Amino acid sequence: xxxxxxxxxxxxxxxxxxxxxxxxxxxxxxxxxxxxxxxxxxxxxxxxxxxxxxxxxxxxxxxxxxxxxxxxxxxxxxxxxxxxxxxxxxxxxxxxxxxxxxxxxxxxxxxxxxxxxxxxxxxxxxxxxxxxxxxxxxxxxxxxxxxxxxxxxxxxxxxxxxxxxxxxxxxxxxxxxxxxxxxxxxxxxxxxxxxxxxxxxxxxxxxxxxxxxxxxxxxxxxxxxxxxxxxxxxxxxxxxxxxxxxxxxxxxxxxxxxxxxxxxxxxxxxxxxxxxxxxxxxxxxxxxxxxxxxxxxxxxxxxxxxxxxxxxxxxxxxxxxxxxxxxxxxxxxxxxxxxxxxxxxxxxxxxxxxxxxxxxxxxxxxxxxxxxxxxxxxxxxxxxxxxxxxxxxxxxxxxxxxxxxxxxxxxxxxxxxxxxxxxxxxxxxxxxxxxxxxxxxxxxxxxxxxxxxxxxxxxxxxxxxxxxxxxxxxxxxxxxxxxxxxxxxxxxxxxxxxxxxxxxxxxxxxxxxxxxxxxxxxxxxxxxxxxxxxxxxxxxxxxxxxxxxxxxxxxxxxxxxxx
Amino acid sequence: xxxxxxxxxxxxxxxxxxxxxxxxxxxxxxxxxxxxxxxxxxxxxxxxxxxxxxxxxxxxxxxxxxxxxxxxxxxxxxxxxxxxxxxxxxxxxxxxxxxxxxxxxxxxxxxxxxxxxxxxxxxxxxxxxxxxxxxxxxxxxxxxxxxxxxxxxxxxxxxxxxxxxxxxxxxxxxx
Numbered sequence: 001x002x003x004x005x006x007x008x009x010x011x012x013x014x015x016x017x018x019x020x021x022x023x024x025x026x027x028x029x030x031x032x033x034x035x036x037x038x039x040x041x042x043x044x045x046x047x048x049x050x051x052x053x054x055x056x057x058x059x060x061x062x063x064x065x066x067x068x069x070x071x072x073x074x075x076x077x078x079x080x081x082x083x084x085x086x087x088x089x090x091x092x093x094x095x096x097x098x099x100x101x102x103x104x105x106x107x108x109x110x111x112x113x114x115x116x117x118x119x120x121x122x123x124x125x126x127x128x129x130x131x132x133x134x135x136x137x138x139x140x141x142x143x144x145x146x147x148x149x150x151x152x153x154x155x156x157x158x159x160x161x162x163x164x165x166x167x168x169x170x171x172x173x174x175x176x177x178x179x180x181x182x183x184x185x186x187x188x189x190x191x192x193x194x195x196x197x198x199x200x201x202x203x204x205x206x207x208x209x210x211x212x213x214x215x216x217x218x219x220x221x222x223x224x225x226x227x228x229x230x231x232x233x234x235x236x237x238x239x240x241x242x243x244x245x246x247x248x249x250x251x252x253x254x255x256x257x258x259x260x261x262x263x264x265x266x267x268x269x270x271x272x273x274x275x276x277x278x279x280x281x282x283x284x285x286x287x288x289x290x291x292x293x294x295x296x297x298x299x300x301x302x303x304x305x306x307x308x309x310x311x312x313x314x315x316x317x318x319x320x321x322x323x324x325x326x327x328x329x330x331x332x333x334x335x336x337x338x339x340x341x342x343x344x345x346x347x348x349x350x351x352x353x354x355x356x357x358x359x360x361x362x363x364x365x366x367x368x369x370x371x372x373x374x375x376x377x378x379x380x381x382x383x384x385x386x387x388x389x390x391x392x393x394x395x396x397x398x399x400x401x402x403x404x405x406x407x408x409x410x411x412x413x414x415x416x417x418x419x420x421x422x423x424x425x426x427x428x429x430x431x432x433x434x435x436x437x438x439x440x441x442x443x444x445x446x447x448x449x450x451x452x453x454x455x456x457x458x459x460x461x462x463x464x465x466x467x468x469x470x471x472x473x474x475x476x477x478x479x480x481x482x483x484x485x486x487x488x489x490x491x492x493x494x495x496x497x498x499x500x501x502x503x504x505x506x507x508x509x510x511x512x513x514x515x516x517x518x519x520x521x522x523x524x525x526x527x528x529x530x531x532x533x534x535x536x537x538x539x540x541x542x543x544x545x546x547x548x549x550x551x552x553x554x555x556x557x558x559x560x561x562x563x
Numbered sequence: 564x565x566x567x568x569x570x571x572x573x574x575x576x577x578x579x580x581x582x583x584x585x586x587x588x589x590x591x592x593x594x595x596x597x598x599x600x601x602x603x604x605x606x607x608x609x610x611x612x613x614x615x616x617x618x619x620x621x622x623x624x625x626x627x628x629x630x631x632x633x634x635x636x637x638x639x640x641x642x643x644x645x646x647x648x649x650x651x652x653x654x655x656x657x658x659x660x661x662x663x664x665x666x667x668x669x670x671x672x673x674x675x676x677x678x679x680x681x682x683x684x685x686x687x688x689x690x691x692x693x694x695x696x697x698x699x700x701x702x703x704x705x706x707x708x709x710x711x712x713x714x715x716x717x718x719x720x721x722x723x724x725x726x727x728x729x730x731x732x733x734x735x736x737x738x
Contacts, residue, residue, distance in 0.1 A: 120580055125587040129634045130580070149634055184576055184637045308628035 006136030007032035007167040009174050010100070011040050013143035016176045019071060021062060021433055022046045023055035023426075027075025028115060030102030032167035047433070047462055050454035052079050054426035056086020057452070060095045061430030064413045065388060065438075067221070069150050070430060073100040077115030080161070081122060085420055087157045088126040092417030093242060094219060096155035098146055099123075105165040106134040119161050128156030136169035140176045148179035153187030154306040155219060189307050191322035191330065199301045199318045200334030202275055208343045209235045210273035210298075212258050212266075212287070215242035215416075216280015216305060222325035223247070223409045226279065229328045234339040236347050238266035240281050241401055245411040249385060249404075255347040259287040260551045261398040264358075264560060265350030267551060270295050271558040272346075279303040280324045283313040284417065285553075293556035303327050357562045358548050363403060369542030370518055372399040372471050378525040379441060379469070380405045387439035388413065390431050392424035392448035395477035398547045400443045410435070422451030425468065429455060432464045439467065439529065446472040446498050456508040459534045467528050468510075468536040470501055473543050481546045505536040512536040564619045568597070569641045570649060570720050571627070573612040574604055574728050576635040585612060585636070588629050594618060598651070598717035606728065609637060615718050640726050649720035653698035654680070655689040655705050656712035662687050668708055675701045686711055 004012070010033055014022070024046060026034045037046050049055040052074040059070030070090075074083055080101040090097040104113040120132050129149045131142050142160060150158040203209060217226045223246050230237045230247070236255045237247065247254050256263030258270065267289075270276065276298040281287070288294040291313060302309075302316035303324050310319040320327050362373035376399060379387070385405035390413040391397040397414055406412065413431050415423035428442035449470055459466055480494040505512035511531060515524040521539070528537045549560045575581055582601065589596055597615040604611035618626065623641045630639040659682065662668055672679065677691040691701050698715055 121583060124580065124584050125591060132579070182634065185634045306632070308625070308632045310628075312625055312628075 003170045003172060004174055005032065005036070005167065006139055006162070006169045006171060007036045009136060009139045009171050010143065010162065010167070011036045011044065012174055013140060013176055014071070015040070015043055016178070017069075017143075017147045019069075020044055022071045022073050023049055023058040023062070023430065024073030025049060025052050025055060025075070025079060027079045027102065029076035029104055029164050030073065030079070030100075030167075032164065033073070033100070033102065033162075047429075047458065049426060050457045051452065052082035053085055053422065054452055054455045054458060056083050056090070056097065056099065057420075057423050057426035058430035058433075058455075058458070059097050060086060060090055060093075060423075061390060061413050061427030062434040063095050063097055063430075064434070065410055065431045066434030067410065068434070069096045069098055069147060071098045071100070075102045075115065076104055076119070077117045079115075080117055080119035083159075084122060084126065087123055087159065089415050089418040089420045089423065090157040091126045091128065093415065094155050094215060095157065096150040097157040098150050099157060099159040101159065101161045102167070103132065103161045103163045106163040107165070109163070119159065123159045126157070127159050130159040130161070133160060133162040133166050136166050136171045139166070139171070140174065144177060144179040145182065148182070149185065188305060188323050189321040191320065191327050195318055195320045196327065196331045197334060199320050200331055202299050202301060202318060203233060203235075203277065204336045204338075206275035208273045209233070209275040209277060209340065210266075210269060211235050211237035211277045211279060212240065212270075212281055213237055213243045213246060213279040214240040214281025216303070216324050217243060217246040218409055220280060220305070220323045220325040222280075222323070222328055225325055225328040225332075227251070229332060229335065232332060232337055233335050234337070235277065236340065236344050238262070240284070240287055240416075241414060242412075242416045243281065244401055245406040246409050248408075249406050253344070255344075256351070257402060258557075259284075260289070260553070261402065261547050261549065263351065263402070264354035264549050264562065265347040267549070267557040267560045268350060269346060271297065271556065273298050275299045275301065277301045277303070278314070279328070280305070282309045285313070288313060289551045289553075289555055289557045289559075293558070354549065354562065362545075366518075369545075370516075370521065370539060371545060372396055372541055373403050374518070374521065375469065375471060375525070375539050375541070376400055376403040376443070378522050379443075381522065382525050382529045383439055383441065387411070387441050388431050388435065390414070390424050390428040390440060390442040392444040393419045393421045394445045394448060395481065395545070395547045396443055396445045396471040421448035424448060425452045426455045426458070428466045428468070429459055429462065429464050432466050433462075440465075441467045441469060443469045443471060445477060446470055446474060446496060446501075447476045449501070453504065456505060456510060460508045460510055464534060465532070466534050468534070469528075470536065470538040471541050472498065472501065472538055473541050473545065474498055475543060477545070478547070480544070484544070484546070485552070501536065501538045510534045510536055512538070514538040514540070516540040566617045566619050568615060568617050568644060569623050570644070570647055570718060571612070571614040571616065571630070571639060571641050572720070572722065572726065573614070573630055573639045574606070574637040575610045575612065576637070577608060577610040578635055581633075581635055582612075584633055585614075585630060588626060589616065592622070592626070594626075600717035600719055602719075604728075609728070613717065613719055638726070638728055640722065642720070642722055646724065647720040647722050649694070649718050650692055651695055651698060651716050651718050652690065652692045653701070653713065653715040655691070655701065655710055656686050657689065657705060658709055658711060659684060659686050661708040665708060668705070671701070671704045675704070677701055
């Protein structure tokens with residue numbers, strides 16, 4: 001091969017890793033790379049988002065539906081700093097992402113040059129790994145490492161900052177070797193046989209065992225192994241918000257969601273089970289409520305890939321380290337076939353209470369303003385659980401995750417750990433590109449929508465057939481709910497005076513419609529689904545609706561409120 | 564919270580930015596680093612950090628795991644004072660006049676088992692290696708004679724038990 005530039009080497013690294021999509025935004029310090037993208041446009045497609053934050057969320061949405069690494073690329077300075085929210089989101093939600101940022105020439109580093117920012121320093125606490133390339137010769141090895149680190153073990157975001165002179169510098173030869181090991185990094189910890197046997201013994205003896213699964217099941221592509229495990233053991237299983245869709249909604253052992261706005265039974269019975277089996281989850285405070293009253297009566301078994309998560313929030317009696325795809329398969333022969341019918345019935349009876357007090361009233365509402373749940377019901381009717389749901393952050397997110405029916409895994413894309421408003425619109429675009437055969441429905445609140453509303457431009461330009469549902473209550477609903485419940489209804493800065501979303505959408509040449517009446521809802525949703533291309537549906541919902549059940553922060557899971 | 568002084572030993576690759584990555588773990592938890600040193604270790608191309616912090620027993624375990632989780636960290640250990648041999652070095656710059664005029668200073672140096680590093684017409688420099696308390700003690704004794712400068716290094720330590728770092732490199736982290 002002839003001599004190639006650092007920028008071309010960078011592109012060739014991406015091709016070697018089977019990358020065919022990038023999300024990004026050009027600028028001065030990354031121009032040599034964009035120049036190569038122009039030359040390689042047949043092999044790598046670049047999607048121009050309207051803001052670098054949009055590129056990161058699109059890359060995250062892409063990663064979550066495709067199972068591949070999402071890639072976001074930006075220039076130095078503000079381009080790089082605009083990535084930070086998305087990087088932090090990917091870090092806390094374990095999303096494999098590679099961010100590439102341009103940097104001023106190495107001779108200018110530290111001189112406060114135009115658009116110089118210490119992005120390595122800024123991003124260090126929120127990346128799994130980062131590296132600044134100052135010589136073209138480093139490119140192949142560093143990119144190989146970046147791909148390996150982002151995807152292996154517990155995935156996460158990696159940032160590579162590359163100085164402009166390294167992009168121009170010529171390389172004498174280009175040899176790309178995929179990285180398979182790093183001596184200082186153990187991607188997946190060893191599973192001890194003893195932990196498998198100890199866990200199985202406790203599980204087999206349990207009278208009231210309860211499983212809480214998280215995103216580890218999806219990231220480990222362990223859906224089959226997990227389903228076999230719950231079916232053989234007969235143990236009721238509940239999901240964290242990021243674990244949602246790993247098991248179909250209608251599976252008889254799927255008992256719903258745990259956590260702050262989760263289902264009644266799984267939360268209350270967390271404090272009644274005798275064995276709590278946590279699988280690929282990290283006991284986030286939104287899941288556990290007050291830790292000092294969380295499942296104190298139960299033995300805890302923790303299946304986990306990241307040793308730092310074990311005993312971090314909840315002390316495990318047995319920790320089964322490893323990828324759950326492996327550990328759940330290995331433990332299966334030790335597990336007795338069982339049925340816990342009486343115990344499972346308890347979940348059902350709690351569900352009946354929740355149905356009567358909460359679900360029926362909002363899901364099957366007939367009078368007054370439209371509820372968020374009715375909109376989800378209409379989406380369920382129109383999509384039969386086959387679509388991918390992308391949600392933003394707030395009330396609509398909780399309601400959508402509680403009520404959406406799922407048949408397939410990798411179908412729930414949301415910002416869980418970081419709670420990033422503005423996530424959904426760009427993430428939906430990425431999700432659609434990551435799995436083009438499936439319907440992608442973004443359910444977004446009127447607040448979050450306006451945080452990344454500019455990505456309508458990207459959706460228009462790419463013609464990505466994303467269906468956008470705006471649940472508009474003209475409020476920052478979740479904050480307003482807290483103000484109502486805990487701040488004596490002092491609605492400080494939560495009421496929103498909103499623009500005409502339909503007109504904005506049409507301004508971007510995206511077909512749009514608005515619904516205000518119950519009798520028009522199903523038709524409007526149906527029309528949206530059938531429409532060939534991107535579509536925005538604004539639904540005016542009840543202004544001051546609250547999301548229940550709710551565990552007030554700092555309370556025990558068993559003190560979950562139904563009203 | 565029962566806070567104890569822990570000495571953390573971290574074996575790492577020698578890369579730019581790693582100090583930032585490690586110190587961020589303490590910053591994020593609002594923990595003040597008492598002392599920090601970094602140097603080569605007994606293994607070629609492997610760097611070693613020694614960090615002293617005061618935290619409770621539960622927290623130190625979590626911190627060690629967070630440190631080990633960093634890609635370029637090979638292994639991390641924490642020890643209480645009883646489990647290690649540790650030292651710090653201090654330098655004291657004093658006016659030369661005092662050395663000749665005040666007989667007592669010479670006695671202090673002798674009693675403290677400190678060394679005179681250099682003597683110049685204007686000043687002399689004393690070095691004392693030992694526990695922090697010993698260097699503090701010498702500081703207090705010399706203070707009244709007019710210290711021009713004082714500086715103390717971070718703690719360095721070796722553990723009494725072996726830290727099987729070479730084995731780490733060969734086995735589980737190198738698959």
